[in-house]
Amino acid sequence: MSAPIEIANITKRYGALTVLEDITLHIEPGEFVVFLGPSGCGKSTLLRMIAGLEAVDGGTISLGGERIDTLPPGKRGVAMVFQSYALYPHMTVAQNMGFGLENLKTPKNEIARRVQSAAETLEIAHLLDRKPAKLSGGQRQRVAIGRAIVKEPQAFLFDEPLSNLDAALRGRTRLELAQLHQRLGATMIFVTHDQVEAMTLADRIVILNDRRIEQMGAPMEIYQRPATKFVAQFVGSPAMCFLPVTGMTDAAQGVTLDVEGAGKIEIDVRLPAGFRRDGASVGIRAEDAKVLDRGQPGIAVGVKVVERLGDRAFIYGTLDNGTEFVVEDSGRSTVASGDVIQIGFDPNALHIFDGDGRAYHHSEEA
């Protein structure tokens, strides 16, 4: 039921506008891959090209070793769950789920068996005679997934399927999707702009930006070792803080950076000879910085807003030079807006970005 997907040198153009350029990607059988990126980055277009809903302008797509980009959507062996669910409003849940099999001339008793089985898996067996208008958003979502399951496809494609659900239901459905993947062991591609969905569901995240793949890797790899400044600021909430680097000298262990607003910082990192210094910066995540006790020397931050989440608090403020900064504190934090606090961080938690936006991390070999 699961098959590998091979995307080779895919290009997509709309007139003079190139949306995707030379995308190459291999997806393992049974892998859960999430396409993540900002609006308009081409992630949905790439998914729709795999589904056969968009023409391919260059390159090939193969599923289970067979080239599929020349086949019509219904012959590709994929099933897709749409953002709007796209259920047939005039058909019952059972008819919605069985319609694809009916088109394939599957025997009626086999259709009934598969529909019943999928409905039981998704706990919607009691809804089979209802029409979509009589279902809640979550139930419609399950029907859409059920419609995909009954076809027993080689790969499942999800196009932002959770974005129409409320926050609580989104969290629950996310968990159920993860369980469904474990149970079916099917190859799944999931498109989202929600990084929480990406981080929690994916075996591997593919980050798309500006027509190309910015980085692909396991969720924690993406989070901890972003390949570019774009990935560093796109993944993680709150977003990573960046401080401009104004000077750089070699040190015994790595380099000493002159960071605007934070002074001289020595980091154990090997930078390549071609490192572009103009426009370089360092980045730090909120959880890598900490609020120092009163009297301890650190970097001064004027607090503007304190966002309390219960178990922790995010303190938003500015450095002396006006650079915005955010630091995480415990849920019992007594910091209030208007305070001036001192913060500190482990220099090796910093991420260094050259003028071209390429990232370097602690102890990384160039």
Next chain:
Amino acid sequence: MADRSAFSPENLTANRTLFWIAAVLAALMLAPVLWILGLSLKNNQDLMHGTDAVFRAPYTLKNYADILVNSQVFGWFLNSLIVATGQTLGVLTLCSLAGYAFARLEFPFRRAIFIIVLFGLAVPEQAVIIARHQMFNWVGLHNTHIALMLPGMSSAFGVFLMTQFFNAIPKEIDEAAMLDNTSQFRIFWKVLLPLTLPAQATLGIFTFLLAWNDYWWPLISATKKEMYTLTIGIASTQTNFAQSEGLGFLSAQAIFASLPVVIVYIFFQRHIVTAVSGGAVK
């Protein structure tokens, strides 16, 4: 102090006033219909002394019985039914296909052709009637049911309505069907067409009423008495100077002629209201 719990929109003075205005207007509109109905239930001789006889008994169904045995009304009724039903089916078929094509298919000059179709809305029937008459005469179609149906089947309004309706259906529905291995025709027939039923009902009702009430084209095309539709047939008896058929009988014919329209309205009232309100009420 007023009892706030007693507040209800129904109690508003403005609503009560609107209700009575609507009731008076409805009574005014209903009065001629009731008048004709009253006349149809009276003996022709009684009405010759004065139409105020309508307010006095006795009443009779003889005029209605005469329609079925003595007059040609039943034949004209059948003609109207064939023409209106045929024209409605034709309009629904052609407009659904055209609407789907304009909304969903890619073909050369699609926009230009759609605009040309829309121009049809601006061309009055009077401007083409002579050419149409000559064309039907040349083909020898006059005095046939087909001749009475054909002109009404080219409905620019219908094409526009169906195109807009197909456009309003999310494209994801088509895409889901494509992934369900559905052919182009099956997407149209099994998936999209059932979703256009409200528009079909609206268009069907309007076309039926238009065809049923059409006077001008049948007057030109149907010259033989047996090919008259109801509108032409009844008008031909009303122009009988001696009124030899009697006022009661004429009224019974009018009531008989309007029955299908009333029945259509009763059964499809919801769709007519939706059409008139332009979809503002969901």
